[in-house]
Amino acid sequence: QVQLVESGGGLVQAGGSLTLSCAASGRTISYYVMTWFRQPPGKEREFVAASNWSGGRTSYADSVKGRFTISRDNAKNTVYLQMNSLKPEDTAVYYCAARAGAVSVSSTTYSYWGQGTQVTVSS
Numbered sequence: 001q002v003q004l005v006e007s008g009g010g011l012v013q014a015g016g017s018l019t020l021s022c023a024a025s026g027r028t029i030s031y032y033v034m035t036w037f038r039q040p041p042g043k044e045r046e047f048v049a050a051s052n053w054s055g056g057r058t059s060y061a062d063s064v065k066g067r068f069t070i071s072r073d074n075a076k077n078t079v080y081l082q083m084n085s086l087k088p089e090d091t092a093v094y095y096c097a098a099r100a101g102a103v104s105v106s107s108t109t110y111s112y113w114g115q116g117t118q119v120t121v122s123s
Contacts, residue, residue, distance in 0.1 A: 001112075002025075004098060005022070014086060014087055020080065021078055022081075024077045032100055033051065033053065033100070035097045035110065039095070047105040047106075048068065050103045052102075059105070063089075064083075064090075068084070087121060088122065093117065093118050095116045098111065
């Protein structure tokens with residue numbers, strides 16, 4: 001079992017930056033694909049960014065490419081999401097998720113989830 005806890009969310013003005021953290025416990029994340037999803041108000045959960053086990057391969061949703069960066073520190077069992085140039089449409093609850101195997105953009109393929117952290121971007 002892997003337990004995931006997100007932190008770092010908050011209220012920020014458009015154009016600002018935030019860094020989210022996802023701290024894992026129970027097992028090392030070295031064996032897992034780590035991914036960030038988000039759920040905007042009234043919408044479905046959507047893929048944001050993913051990292052393979054080493055961090056050597058990353059994937060991003062088109063809506064965040066060039067603005068968000070996913071990274072991981074396996075020694076600290078932590079994954080990060082650096083978010084720059086934030087827009088009001090980035091407002092959402094952000095979730096960290098883990099799965100064994102290949103990178104996937106489908107939330108249904110992930111076994112472990114955090115509780116989420118709210119990010120609100122004001123215009």
